[in-house]
Amino acid sequence: MQSNYGQKLQAGIKFPDINVQMLNGDVKSLGMPDNGHDWKLVVVYRGQHCPICTKYLNQLETVKSSFTDVGVDIIAVSGDSKAQLESHLDKLDIEFPIAYGLTVEQMKTLGLYISEPRSEKETDHPFAEPAVFVINAEGDIQIIDISNAPFARPELAALANGLSFIRDNDYPIRGTHG
DSSP: OOOOOOOOOOOBBBBBOOEEETTTTEEEEOOOOTTTEEEEEEEEOOTTTOOOHHHHHHHHHHHHHHTTTHHHHHHOOSSOOHHHHHHGGGOOOOOSHHHHHHHHHHHHHHTEEEEOOOOTOOOOOOEOOOOEEOOTTBEEEEEEEOOSSTTTTOOHHHHHHHHHHHHHHHHHOSOOOO
């Protein structure tokens, strides 16, 4: 009997080199920190069709300084098209970078759960379920949280507090015993 277990990224390994498209035409390396920070928080969200994602991204904006104060840059990304992201911005009140067009192949590289839309009303493409990655200054995955449902995501203030503790105490990457 063949195993149905897929490959998932592991804590402590290098974050994959994935380029994403920004609305202004720029291409960014997903895991590369910007804005003078040396760590990166990557938030993968399902897309504009997901009201929980909209709420989560808006909540991230309200705690953004808790991340940036400890040197953690932020980016969000989905598999939505450029037009879908532009439409979604009407419901978002954010100032951190947000990318679009994550491909199914890139989703697989990140080890994400991928869903088919339930109907054309939901969206018109396969989409990634939520995930959060924190990449440290060495480019390694410090924290990984991959969900298969929109209802299970890390609480952002607790994550920011944890990152402050990690950075202040040189706390090691956990979950690497294999």
